[in-house]
Amino acid sequence: MTFRWSRWSPQLALLPAGLVTLVAFIGAILWTVYLSLTRSRRLPDYAIDWSEWGRQYQRLFNDDAWLISLQNLIVLGLGSALAIVFGFILAAMIDREKRGESIFRTVFLYPLAISLIVTGAAWRWIFNPELGAEHFIHSIGLTWVNASWLARPETAMYGVILASVWQSAGFYMALMLAGLKSINSEIWSAARLDGVGLFRLYTEIIIPMMKFTFVTCAILLSLGVIKAYDVIVAMTNGGPGQSTYVPAYFTIQALSAKGNLGFASAAAVLMLLITAVIFLPLVMLTAWQQQRHGAAK
Amino acid sequence: MNDLTMAQRALGADIAVRSAPYFPRKKKAITGRSVAVIVFLSICALFFCIPLYVVVVTSFKTMDQIREGTMFALPNIWTLEAWDHAWNSACSGTRCEGLKVGFWNSVFILVPSLILSIGLSIVTGYALALWNVKWAGPFLFILFICAFVPFQIIMFPLISMTATLKVYGSIWGVAIIHAVLAMPVLTLIFRNYYKDIPQEIMSAAVMDSGSFWKIFFEIVLPMSGNILIVVLILQITSIWNDYLIGVTFGGMGAQPMTVNLANLITISTGTVRYNDNMAAALLTAIPPLVIYFFVGKLFVQGITAGAIKG
Amino acid sequence: MPRVSFEHITKNYGLMKVLDDLNLSIDDGDFLVLLGPSGCGKTTLLNLLAGLLDVTDGRIMIGERxxxxxxxxxxxxxxxxxxxxxxxxxxxxxxxxxxxxxxxLPRDEIEQRITWAAKLLQIEPLLHRKPGQLSGGQRQRVAIGRALVKNVGVFLFDEPLSNLDAKLRTEMRLEIKKLHDQLKSTIVYVTHDQIEAMTMATKIAVMNGGVIQQFGTPDEIYERPANLFVAGFIGSPAMNLRKARLSLAGAKVEAVFGSGVRFDVSDYPFITPPQEGAEVIAGLRPEHFVLTANGPFAATFTVPVQYAERTGPDASAYFTFENDLLALRVEPDAAAKLTPGQSMTVSYLKGKANLFDARTGQRM
Incomplete structure (x- = not known):
C-alpha cells in the first residue's frame, strides 16, 4: 500500500480528542486511582506501602462525614425521584389538556436555565430562619409550622431535595412529554371506545409503554444526584454540621479544605464506582435493546 | 455503531429533537375535569414562580423592609440600591468590587470556552461520523463512558496538568477545562447529527475534492446550522452557569460570576444584606434566562441532547 | 486499448466474499452497463472503481495507470x-x-467549463438556485453536470434514473445516450433495469452473486444468453424455460418435451456435439412464437389458453404447457380473440431456440 495523505487527515483530526481522552480522562482516572493507594497529603507522594494499600479506604469508612455522605446520597436520590413523578404528572396533564401548554411548559422549565448557585441562593433565602417563609407562615397564625429546614440537621436535606425537585422537575416533564407524544394517538381513541377509565389507562397502558423513558429518567437522575455539588454549596455548605454532606461535596472538601489528597482520591474512586454501578444497567439495557432490535429484523 | 445511537436515545437525545410537534388546539367545551386540571397546573406553576417572585421583590426592597420579615410583600419603596450595590461594591470574599468583576470574567471565559469546546468536538464528531477511521467504534464507546465520569475523579490530575502548563488560575485554564469536559458529550451530539448526512453526498464530496478540511468547511459546516445553534445555546448556558470548574481552576484571577455569587451568599461578614444577595443572584441568572425566554425550544433541545452531562 | 480494466479483483466485507477473482475490461468509448439484481455486487464493483471502497486483492487500471x-x-x-x-x-x-x-484550474477555465456544461444540459437558468428548489429531473441534470465539468475520460453512473418517474426516465435515458454519443467518453453504468441496459449500453455485463455471468453486446446477451441466469433475467415477459431431452436421428436433432412435443433444433449451433438423451433446458422467447401452423417451424403444437394480457401496443398470452405457464407475445388484435380454455395451435420459429445443459445451466 502506498502512503495516502487522505487516509491520514481524518486520523490526525482525531488526535486532539484522542489525546484529551487518553490524558485528561483515562490517564487522570488512573492517576487518581494510584493516588488513592498512597499516603499523599497536600502534595502527591508516590510511594505505596503495599502492606496497607487500602488505608485511605479504611479511613474513609471510619469517617462519619463519609458515611453521612453515602446516606444523604440515598436520601437525595429517593427524594429527587419525586421530580420524575412530579414531572410525569405535569406532562400527562399538559398532554391531555392542551390549553396553555406552551405557557405551562415555559414556566416549569425555566429553573433549568439558571445556575444551581442561583437556585441555592433563592431557596436559602426562602428558608431563612428569621426573615424567611417561616416568619411569614408564623405571622399568619400557623406558629406550629417549622419551615426553616436548613437550620436543623434533621431537615436540612429536605430543603436541598425541595430545591432539586424545583430545579429538575421541568426537565423530566420535558422528557415525559416527548415520550407521551410519541405514543400513537389511536391508543387514546381506542381506550375511549373501550371505556377504559383514565387511571387504568395510565397505569396499565401508558406507563408500561413509557418504561424506556422512565428508565432513562431514573438513570439521568441518579447520575445527577452523584454529581450534586453546586446546590449544596449554595444552600448549606454541607451544614449544619456535616448533615448535608454528599460524596461530591465530601470529596472536594477533602481535597481543597482539608488538603488530604490520598483521602480525597479514595473518595473520588468510590464515586466512580457508584457511577459505574448505575451506568452498567444502562449499557446492558442498550445492549438488550439492540439485541431485540436485531432479532426483530 | 448502532449501540451508541441507542444509548443516546436512551438518554433522550433523540426524543427531544422529535418533540414538540405543533398540535392544533382543539376547540372544545371546558369540562369540569379540564377546569380541575388547569387549576392544578396553575397551582404548580405558582410553586415554580414563587422563588423567582421572592428573589425579584427582595432585590428591590430596602434592608429596613426586609427586617420586618414580610418576605412575600411587594417593596414599600422600589429601589435599585441593592442592584447597584451588588454590581459595584458587594464583597466576594475579601474583595469588595461587586459582581461586575465576575460578570466580565464570565464573559471572557465564555468566548474562548465556546470556541475551544465546540471547535474540538465538531471536528471530532465530523471525523467519526463521516470518515472511515480506525477504531471509531471503540473510541465512541470510550467517549460515551467519559461523558459519565464524575468530575472529582479527574479533578486533581487536571489541576496538576493545568499548573504544569501554566494556565491554572487563568481564563485560558478554565476555558481548556470546559473544552475537555464538554468534549465527550458534544462529540456524541455532533456525531449523531452528522451520521444522518447521506453517504452519497460524502462520496460525491470525496470524489470531487477528497480534502478532509475542504469538505468540512464547504459542505458539512454549512449543513450544521441547526445543531450548531442548539449546541451553542447548550454551551453558553452551561458555561455561564458553571460553578465547579470556575472555582477549581479560576484561581484568584479568573473566577466567574457564579463563584462571586456563591462567596457573597455563603461568606457573611457583618450583617447580611439579603437584598444585595438577591440582586446578585438575579444578575447572574439574567443572561441564561434571556436566552431561555427567547429561544426556549432550542434550549430544551440542547439540554436534553446534553442530558448526559447531568 | 482498454480504457478501464479490473484484474483479479477480490473484495471481502469481513468474512463475506463479495467479489472473487473478477476480471473485466472496458474499451475506450464503451458504454458499459453493469446489470444484475440487487446484491449482485455491481455497485460494489463501481465503488471499487471510484475508489470509494478498497479492493481486498487485485488491480484496477484506468488507461495506463x-x-x-x-x-x-x-x-x-x-x-x-x-x-x-x-x-x-x-x-x-x-x-x-x-x-x-x-x-x-484557473478561475476563468472553471467558469468556462461550468457555462459549457450548463448549456449542454440546459440548466443555465438554474445556476443560482439551490438543489432544494429544483425538480427531480433538474437535479438529475445538475448531478450529470457536476460530472461533466470535470472533463474526464470515464463517467460512472450509479442507478441514476431510479428516482425519476417513468416519463422522465425515458427522457433522461435518451439524453444520457446522446451525451455519450456526443462526448465519446467511456461510461460505466450500474442498473437493475434491463430496459436501461438494452437501450443505452454498447456492452452489458450481467452480474449475479458477485460473478459476471455474461459480458457482451446487448444483442449477444439477448439472443445468446450464456446461461440460465442470464436467460431468465433478460427479457419481459421472461424467456420460457422448459426441461427437455435431446433425441438424435441422423442429422436431425430434436428436443423432446415431457408432453411429447418435439422441437427441431438441428440448426442449433452446438458448442459440443449433442448427446442422445442429454437433459437440456430449452429457452423459448415469447416473441418467437406465432399463432399459425403454416411454414417451416421448429415445432407446431396445440395448447389451451390460460389468459391474455394487453398492454396497449403489445399483448401477451399465457398457455398451459407442461403443467406450467407458457408466455407468448401476440398481436393485440389476436389477444382480444383468445378466450380461456380455448385450444390454439402455436408454432415456434426456426433457429431461435436456446439450449442449456440441465446440469450446469450453461449454454450448449
Whole structure:
C-alpha cells in the first residue's frame, strides 16, 4: 500500500480528542486511582506501602462525614425521584389538556436555565430562619409550622431535595412529554371506545409503554444526584454540621479544605464506582435493546 | 455503531429533537375535569414562580423592609440600591468590587470556552461520523463512558496538568477545562447529527475534492446550522452557569460570576444584606434566562441532547 | 486499448466474499452497463472503481495507470449518484464548481467549463438556485453536470434514473445516450433495469452473486444468453424455460418435451456435439412464437389458453404447457380473440431456440 495523505487527515483530526481522552480522562482516572493507594497529603507522594494499600479506604469508612455522605446520597436520590413523578404528572396533564401548554411548559422549565448557585441562593433565602417563609407562615397564625429546614440537621436535606425537585422537575416533564407524544394517538381513541377509565389507562397502558423513558429518567437522575455539588454549596455548605454532606461535596472538601489528597482520591474512586454501578444497567439495557432490535429484523 | 445511537436515545437525545410537534388546539367545551386540571397546573406553576417572585421583590426592597420579615410583600419603596450595590461594591470574599468583576470574567471565559469546546468536538464528531477511521467504534464507546465520569475523579490530575502548563488560575485554564469536559458529550451530539448526512453526498464530496478540511468547511459546516445553534445555546448556558470548574481552576484571577455569587451568599461578614444577595443572584441568572425566554425550544433541545452531562 | 480494466479483483466485507477473482475490461468509448439484481455486487464493483471502497486483492487500471491505491479524486473519474448527492447548501453553480475543487484550474477555465456544461444540459437558468428548489429531473441534470465539468475520460453512473418517474426516465435515458454519443467518453453504468441496459449500453455485463455471468453486446446477451441466469433475467415477459431431452436421428436433432412435443433444433449451433438423451433446458422467447401452423417451424403444437394480457401496443398470452405457464407475445388484435380454455395451435420459429445443459445451466 502506498502512503495516502487522505487516509491520514481524518486520523490526525482525531488526535486532539484522542489525546484529551487518553490524558485528561483515562490517564487522570488512573492517576487518581494510584493516588488513592498512597499516603499523599497536600502534595502527591508516590510511594505505596503495599502492606496497607487500602488505608485511605479504611479511613474513609471510619469517617462519619463519609458515611453521612453515602446516606444523604440515598436520601437525595429517593427524594429527587419525586421530580420524575412530579414531572410525569405535569406532562400527562399538559398532554391531555392542551390549553396553555406552551405557557405551562415555559414556566416549569425555566429553573433549568439558571445556575444551581442561583437556585441555592433563592431557596436559602426562602428558608431563612428569621426573615424567611417561616416568619411569614408564623405571622399568619400557623406558629406550629417549622419551615426553616436548613437550620436543623434533621431537615436540612429536605430543603436541598425541595430545591432539586424545583430545579429538575421541568426537565423530566420535558422528557415525559416527548415520550407521551410519541405514543400513537389511536391508543387514546381506542381506550375511549373501550371505556377504559383514565387511571387504568395510565397505569396499565401508558406507563408500561413509557418504561424506556422512565428508565432513562431514573438513570439521568441518579447520575445527577452523584454529581450534586453546586446546590449544596449554595444552600448549606454541607451544614449544619456535616448533615448535608454528599460524596461530591465530601470529596472536594477533602481535597481543597482539608488538603488530604490520598483521602480525597479514595473518595473520588468510590464515586466512580457508584457511577459505574448505575451506568452498567444502562449499557446492558442498550445492549438488550439492540439485541431485540436485531432479532426483530 | 448502532449501540451508541441507542444509548443516546436512551438518554433522550433523540426524543427531544422529535418533540414538540405543533398540535392544533382543539376547540372544545371546558369540562369540569379540564377546569380541575388547569387549576392544578396553575397551582404548580405558582410553586415554580414563587422563588423567582421572592428573589425579584427582595432585590428591590430596602434592608429596613426586609427586617420586618414580610418576605412575600411587594417593596414599600422600589429601589435599585441593592442592584447597584451588588454590581459595584458587594464583597466576594475579601474583595469588595461587586459582581461586575465576575460578570466580565464570565464573559471572557465564555468566548474562548465556546470556541475551544465546540471547535474540538465538531471536528471530532465530523471525523467519526463521516470518515472511515480506525477504531471509531471503540473510541465512541470510550467517549460515551467519559461523558459519565464524575468530575472529582479527574479533578486533581487536571489541576496538576493545568499548573504544569501554566494556565491554572487563568481564563485560558478554565476555558481548556470546559473544552475537555464538554468534549465527550458534544462529540456524541455532533456525531449523531452528522451520521444522518447521506453517504452519497460524502462520496460525491470525496470524489470531487477528497480534502478532509475542504469538505468540512464547504459542505458539512454549512449543513450544521441547526445543531450548531442548539449546541451553542447548550454551551453558553452551561458555561455561564458553571460553578465547579470556575472555582477549581479560576484561581484568584479568573473566577466567574457564579463563584462571586456563591462567596457573597455563603461568606457573611457583618450583617447580611439579603437584598444585595438577591440582586446578585438575579444578575447572574439574567443572561441564561434571556436566552431561555427567547429561544426556549432550542434550549430544551440542547439540554436534553446534553442530558448526559447531568 | 482498454480504457478501464479490473484484474483479479477480490473484495471481502469481513468474512463475506463479495467479489472473487473478477476480471473485466472496458474499451475506450464503451458504454458499459453493469446489470444484475440487487446484491449482485455491481455497485460494489463501481465503488471499487471510484475508489470509494478498497479492493481486498487485485488491480484496477484506468488507461495506463494503476489506480488501485489512488484517492478517488486522483483517478480521473466522475460519478453520478442515485440520489444525485447534490450539496444542499450550495447553488447549482457552487455544486458544479466544487466538482472542480481538486483540479486547481484557473478561475476563468472553471467558469468556462461550468457555462459549457450548463448549456449542454440546459440548466443555465438554474445556476443560482439551490438543489432544494429544483425538480427531480433538474437535479438529475445538475448531478450529470457536476460530472461533466470535470472533463474526464470515464463517467460512472450509479442507478441514476431510479428516482425519476417513468416519463422522465425515458427522457433522461435518451439524453444520457446522446451525451455519450456526443462526448465519446467511456461510461460505466450500474442498473437493475434491463430496459436501461438494452437501450443505452454498447456492452452489458450481467452480474449475479458477485460473478459476471455474461459480458457482451446487448444483442449477444439477448439472443445468446450464456446461461440460465442470464436467460431468465433478460427479457419481459421472461424467456420460457422448459426441461427437455435431446433425441438424435441422423442429422436431425430434436428436443423432446415431457408432453411429447418435439422441437427441431438441428440448426442449433452446438458448442459440443449433442448427446442422445442429454437433459437440456430449452429457452423459448415469447416473441418467437406465432399463432399459425403454416411454414417451416421448429415445432407446431396445440395448447389451451390460460389468459391474455394487453398492454396497449403489445399483448401477451399465457398457455398451459407442461403443467406450467407458457408466455407468448401476440398481436393485440389476436389477444382480444383468445378466450380461456380455448385450444390454439402455436408454432415456434426456426433457429431461435436456446439450449442449456440441465446440469450446469450453461449454454450448449
Amino acid at each position: 494503476d489506480v488501485t491505491d489512488l484517492d478517488p479524486k486522483d483517478r480521473g473519474l466522475a460519478m453520478v449518484f442515485q440520489s444525485y448527492a447534490l450539496y444542499p447548501t450550495k447553488t447549482v453553480h457552487g455544486n458544479l464548481k466544487f466538482g472542480l475543487s481538486a483540479s486547481k
